[in-house]
Amino acid sequence: MKLATLVTNTDFSAFAKARPLDDEKFAALIAEVRPDWDVTAFWVCKGEFPDDIAAYDGVMITGSPASTTENAPWMQKLETLVEEIIENKIPLFGACFGHQIIAKSLGAPIVRNPEGWAHGRIETHRVAQKPWSLPQKDLHLYGSHIEQVGALPHGADRVFESDGCPIAGFSIGNKVLTVQHHPEMTAEFIADLVEEYADHVGFDVTKRARRSIEAGPADRTAFATEIAAFFEHGVR
Numbered sequence: 001m002k003l004a005t006l007v008t009n010t011d012f013s014a015f016a017k018a019r020p021l022d023d024e025k026f027a028a029l030i031a032e033v034r035p036d037w038d039v040t041a042f043w044v045c046k047g048e049f050p051d052d053i054a055a056y057d058g059v060m061i062t063g064s065p066a067s068t069t070e071n072a073p074w075m076q077k078l079e080t081l082v083e084e085i086i087e088n089k090i091p092l093f094g095a096c097f098g099h100q101i102i103a104k105s106l107g108a109p110i111v112r113n114p115e116g117w118a119h120g121r122i123e124t125h126r127v128a129q130k131p132w133s134l135p136q137k138d139l140h141l142y143g144s145h146i147e148q149v150g151a152l153p154h155g156a157d158r159v160f161e162s163d164g165c166p167i168a169g170f171s172i173g174n175k176v177l178t179v180q181h182h183p184e185m186t187a188e189f190i191a192d193l194v195e196e197y198a199d200h201v202g203f204d205v206t207k208r209a210r211r212s213i214e215a216g217p218a219d220r221t222a223f224a225t226e227i228a229a230f231f232e233h234g235v236r
Helices: 020-033 073-087 097-105 187-196 203-214 220-234
Strands: 001-007 038-042 058-061 092-095 110-112 116-126 138-145 148-149 155-163 165-172 174-178
Touching: 001 020, 020 038, 020 220, 038 187, 058 073, 058 097, 058 220, 073 092, 073 097, 092 097, 092 220, 097 110, 097 148, 097 174, 110 116, 110 187, 116 187, 138 220, 148 165, 155 174, 174 220, 187 203, 203 220
Parallel strands: 001 038, 001 058, 058 092, 092 174
Antiparallel strands: 110 148, 116 138, 116 155, 155 165, 165 174
């Protein structure tokens, strides 16, 4: 299977450059469960878009510290591409920013989390079982966000929820799947990120985040399996 990763991460700091970037992270996530799949990255946040998205069996959209509400030119172009992907029934997965930009392109509002930052290892509850879903009802995923989807897009089903985030993931038929959190993050990366963001998010948020990641690992491989199953189901 051939997947395209649309990279939206605008963090080019020394911190980011010292660690695997999102093109590598998403390729590694898929390789854990489908090592023979081909994953090609396009840095859409730098204006690099695929010439023909129909050449791919599926598409992934990454997370980003950027806000979808900024409406930067590359974001507007990405929204148009999302509409094209959905119109052409190409299976589409979005994480964090990807989850939000898909929702926004379909007319859903992006709002600030009334409870503030969700940061660290986040308990995520499955509220709908899909044909590609694992039996596991509760998943732990790493995450970091203060904005989220405020209402379901038309025709979407809510799939995941987490504390303070009622729409932590949705699906549309068997062609769209999203999650607010970051299945591609490793334990090492989130631990570093929590320390890097300590001044930005504040003492209390950082303290909770540290405790959450000390409580145990995320369900990375399980969620990677679910993403792969989604793409396999979507191309049938």
